[in-house]
Structures are given as C-alpha cells and as structure tokens.
Amino acid sequence: MPARASDPTAPATRTVERALELLEAAAASADGLTLTELAQQTGLSASTASRLLSTLQLHRFLARTPDGRFGAGPRLRQLAVSAMREDSLYELAGPHLVALARETQETANVGIALDDARALYLRQHSSPQFVRVAGWTGRTIPRRDTALGAALGGEVGAEGFVVRRSAVEPDVTSIAAPVRGDGGAIVGALSVLAPRYRTTEHQEQMYGRCVVAHARELSERVRLEGAATSNDEIEEVA
Secondary structure (H helix, E strand, O other), rough: OOOOOOOOOHHHHHHHHOOOOHHHHHOOOOEEEOOHHHHHHOOHHHHHHHHHHHHHHHHOOOEEOOOOEEEHHHHHHHHHHHHHOOHHHHHHHHHHHHHHHHHHHHHEEEEEOOOEEEEEEEEEOOOOOOOOOOOOOOOEOOOOOHHHHHHHHHOOOOOOOOOEOOOOOOOOOEEEEEEOOOOOEEEEEEEEEEEEEHHHHHHHHHHHHHHHHHHHHHHHHHHHHHHHHHHHHHHHOO
C-alpha cells in the first residue's frame, strides 16, 4: 500500500493553532503572563513561544508591559469591541444592566455560553459602591458550580433564579437568571455579583427578583429584535 501523502498545509495550520493558543492564554489573564508562563501553559518551547509572541506583538494583537508580561493589544481590543457591538444581546442588555446595578447597588452582568464547559461575561455595569467586584467583562468562567452557568443551563428554582457562592471568587455571591429568545431557547443570562460579607439571604431573594424581572424584559426585547430581523430578511428576499 502506498504511503499516504502528507498534508502540505499541516505545518502552517499547526503554527496558526499555536499562535491562537498563546493569544487566548495571554488575553484571558487579567494581569498578563510572562513568556515562561505562556510557554508552560500552552506546552510550547520557550523559543517557539517567543517567536510567535513577537509576531502577535508586531501586529498589535498582544502588547507587552514594562515588566515583561503579555496581554491583549489594541488590535485585539478593537476586534473584540467591534464583535460585541454587533451582538444584539450586548446592545439590548445595556439599559437593564444600568438599572439592575442601580436597584441592587451591586455589579450587574450579562453572559453567554462559550461552549459546553465555559461561560463568557459579555458586558458589565459596576456597582456604585466603593467596595465592589472587580471587572469581569471578557472573562470566561466554568459553567459548572457557577450561578451564570446554572442559569445558562436552565437550572433555576421555582422563583426563576439561582444563587451560588462563586466557584471563581469564594468571597463573591452570584445571583443569575436566564434570558430567552425565540421558542424559549436560552441565549444568555443576567447576573448580579456582590461581596458575600454584605449580602444577606433576604438581599439574595430581593436581588433575585430584580434579576428575574430584568431577564424577562430583556427576553421580550430579544424576541422582538429577532422578529424584526426575520421580517427584514423576508422583505429583502421578496
């Protein structure tokens, strides 16, 4: 049997995969990562990581801090902002996050499922209080054992929301409710993040009712937006 011809694009494809792995690792870190940390996290040799990081830095997808850490660069941030603003949920959730933060005095968020295991914080409006949860926009968290993940999976109580002690930050309480689109499909989730020391059970219930109310209103807006988009597409075809 003749030997199978090798795929000439395989080396180039692998190079792209490695560069993307480095890009994701660096961008996901709040404080950036060093060359050594990135090489260890991606399983690449230091020389390979250094070469790819230099290319990503040259094209401004990554930026390097004075202390040698790599993080998201201006080009990557530009693409991220452009992509998020094209997401109707990002735009529609804005007023609800502002109102939710005002009503609860805590940080409000909207998140989506990134895949079966991870959730992404899409947008946030910070608490007006001096002590508040750090910025989570753009961060990914496990769906398992988190309020956001439970809400995205429809795992809520009879009241329509779920409360979890954060599996990511143990000193934070998260209350979340699903946002539903056409046919009742879950397209995202609203949540409130609050320091545990100032969140009583009574407040959890109050925050939960606020989150559910806004999630229902946002769900209606999402469905109306979807219907409007569908009508526009039908008119274009006609």
